[in-house]
Amino acid sequence: LLGDVVGLGKTMMATAVARIFQDDFGTETLIMCPPNLTSMWQSYVHQYRLLAHVVPISMAMRVLPDLRRYRVAIIDESHNLRNRDGKRYRMIREYLQENECKCILLSATPYNKSFSDVSAQLRLFLSEEEDLGI
Numbered sequence: 001l002l003g004d005v006v007g008l009g010k011t012m013m014a015t016a017v018a019r020i021f022q023d024d025f026g027t028e029t030l031i032m033c034p035p036n037l038t039s040m041w042q043s044y045v046h047q048y049r050l051l052a053h054v055v056p057i058s059m060a061m062r063v064l065p066d067l068r069r070y071r072v073a074i075i076d077e078s079h080n081l082r083n084r085d086g087k088r089y090r091m092i093r094e095y096l097q098e099n100e101c102k103c104i105l106l107s108a109t110p111y112n113k114s115f116s117d118v119s120a121q122l123r124l125f126l127s128e129e130e131d132l133g134i
Contacts, residue, residue, distance in 0.1 A: 001105040010106045030070035078105035
């Protein structure tokens, strides 16, 4: 979870980590982001020759059921996934767990109301049995 203020390089860091996994382990990356960030991410994919597929998070429920396996997942603005009861949350969690994705979460506001916001984001890829200490 990369949580820092706007403009300090979260996107660049996530791109670098995904590229290291690509170069060292032959992985490809799924990038889920708000619709207004898709063109920026597509530009990063092209510029840094990242083997990746960019999906607007608003399309997750439509795209993920038929999407092939990606081993690395970047979720930009991950703080938007706080509602563990939501259909989109469940669909994304299911995809990440079924495909054993390494996850990179990006957020300038990792928690808005309580630390349970952070817990919900981590539960996307950590099992319910693991003690998060939150």
